[in-house]
Amino acid sequence: MKCMFHVHTIYSGDGRITLPELARRSRAASINCLFITDHNTIEGALRFQERFPEFLTIVGAEIMTTAGEIIGLFLKEEIAPGQSVEATMAAIRAQGGIVALPHPHDRWRPSSLKPEVHEFAFSQTDIVEVFNSRTFSARPDQRAAEDCERYGKVGLPGIDAHFPEEIGRATFELSEAPTPQNFPWAPRNIHVKRDSFFFRGCLRVKSIWGKYSALTLPERAFTRLQRMMFRLTGGSFFSLAEVKQLSVELAAKVRDSGYAPEVVVGIANGGLYPALHVAQNLGLPFETIRITHRQIRIGNLDTDDVIGGCYLRDALYGNEPVVLSECPESIRGRKILLVDDDCTRGQTFRAALELVAGSATEAKTACIRVLGGEYNPDYAVRDHRGRAFKFPRFPWYKYSPEYLRYARLREKWLYPSRYIARFE
Known part of the structure; x- marks a missing residue:
């Protein structure tokens, strides 16, 4: 040996x-x-x-x-x-x-x-x-x-x-x-x-x-420039502590509504951190699914990491989400709560609901904030509709000042091992 x-x-x-x-x-x-x-x-x-x-x-x-x-x-x-x-x-x-x-x-x-x-x-x-x-x-x-x-x-x-x-x-x-x-x-x-x-x-x-970091030195310089430009135009960022507090408020809304989910499912990537804290506050197990959009990727950056890059992504590939995971076996026959960070058009939530439809007995949706009016989730903490680019960015945006800290936390404990084994 x-x-x-x-x-x-x-x-x-x-x-x-x-x-x-x-x-x-x-x-x-x-x-x-x-x-x-x-x-x-x-x-x-x-x-x-x-x-x-x-x-x-x-x-x-x-x-x-x-x-x-x-x-x-x-x-x-x-x-x-x-x-x-x-x-x-x-x-x-x-x-x-x-x-x-x-x-x-x-x-x-x-x-x-x-x-x-x-x-x-x-x-x-x-x-x-x-x-x-x-x-x-x-x-x-x-x-x-x-x-x-x-x-x-x-x-x-x-x-x-x-x-x-x-x-x-x-x-x-x-x-x-x-x-x-x-x-x-x-x-x-x-x-x-x-x-x-x-x-x-x-x-x-x-x-x-930056070989051992989430961003290399040139990528950090580029994201720092974006952060400066975003702040000059009046933009702001959520801290990890603020997101945790918002997740606690979201968990309280679910609890007060009388809905009793048996599993909390975080939609990667943005929904993982809020879902983890919602699950902890409700005392429930935590699962993950991954739903994303096609991206243009250069190094560690993709179109979603550039301010306004989502419009280029939609023009090239459309805005239909891509489901990258199978339905977790642990939710079969159970009531679940699907958690994401944002809800704009509701496409991610619709794709998630379609994915779990044959397994979960009941599924409700929850997010930190609503950005658009095409879909209304069952639970939300903030309503930022009509704020264009001025809504605060989350720490998992790569030009956020806390992104590197978030990335290190994510590597250590955010992803359950079954998720890492499937997508690493």
Whole structure:
């Protein structure tokens, strides 16, 4: 079994590896087992375990203590950062977990363990990271290997991957699936490759360019120009907090009406964020369907990302929506609430109602605001008819000031895994 230890995803604040990208690159490298250890959270590991069951996922976290970072493996619950090394180790072991020390002698990292706790930490740990791909010098790894041997601990090479290109640079093999019960393990066929200054510099340039972001540097400049022009003409934007509040109001309208849906269905893309909060406020399960329009796409931008681009899109392709998903099985025989952000002509809602007609026993429509009079949804919070271009834009418009934050949230938790698997 080929394994990779000490992997970060976008659930770490500084991670740039999305879960689908991690799965794709791990398959390409023939890696079967992943030790996912995001900073102070197990959410990324749990989500990866759910979405990609073909991999053996070891749920872990790299936890910041008062004296530096330690890793907990086989965790079932979050462990609060900021505790002492002793308390953090005790919390890991209380869950039946295994303790590991990452990059213990790398003095260039402020997060490494402080020297005054080394004796206690090495004596109490189970695993020592004896190689770290991100340690520029070999000396810290040599010292870690010496201490590992001196204290009789298991030594593992760690990749400490934060960028997709780092996947596969430190791997090892185990004869059987690692568990707390068959510990200590005996790693073999170890393959390691240290990051060079040039390699890390290239990753930094790519990061600045926007390779790991929803928009590249030129696209950000273009959307910033559009945002400035839109504001100069009197336009404004909703913040994510405002959309959340509007979604709470929408949920209250549904509740007060007496209608009792059993599932909330968000219409991607614009309806996902409101639908998620409506579902949370009503205490209901959340599903998704995808209905869109044909687009002219350049890079990460399409016609809907340009002010007035929808008119060009309609002139070229017409304005009939395109249904890109099947009807979710979970709504069969149930009452549902279809949620979108806007309602202009009602074409998206009509397409959605037609899609679910044979499955849902009853379906009603809800949106944040109404922009046109051709279709009246069952529930709406704002009426912006007749405001032309002056109606506020949502955060998922790419020239919105909060778009990049929204895109990062969307990658992390907005899409249910079944939706990602179908459309990524």
